[in-house]
Amino acid sequence: MPKFNLQTHLKQVHKERRTATTKKVDEAIQRLVRANENINFNSVASEAGVAKATLYNNLVLRERIDSLRQQQVNVPTKKQIQRKMNDNNKDALIDSLKRKIKRLEQENKDLRVQLKVAYADIYKKI
Template structure:
């Protein structure tokens, strides 16, 4: 049905196409690293113009993307820092706000009492 030469030719073409695609992916990953963009399968697929299926099915590329993604998890972006506020820092912030509220309430009460005394003094004069 098919001659060995045709099959070899098709296989060789498929290998060449796969290598070219892998080079596109490599270049896309390099660009993402240079621009300090987030590296994940969606970003690499969009940047390289390659399907996500290719990225997932090519084990070497898949391992590289997963490794880079894990490395980036360790880096703290401003959003990550804000998201990762610890309970202790939240508790400290709440305690500081509660203290401020308490002081303002005490000052408010003192000023009201003072106002009452001054009103009484004004009414006594008349």
């Protein structure tokens, strides 16, 4: 009968738990990426169902979350994109209104000239 070695058994159990935790965290990160959610230690911990301390203590997971978080900092958020679109729309609207103002000013000028001519004709008839 083989001897039961507690130390070997505990190492094996610890290794299996570490693998399972890493798998849960990987799946949680993938879900967050697909859902276009913010990736940080809080969101990954709650999505994976693990403690934040686990993420901070595991250097591989910590570096991965940090790098993903830094990538998201460089990507504009939905609000920033919407604001930029609004700014572009505002610029186009302003340009359109400026052209309309110039056209109306020219039309107003032409009408004033026509009015002067009409007044001159009326004055000549008197």
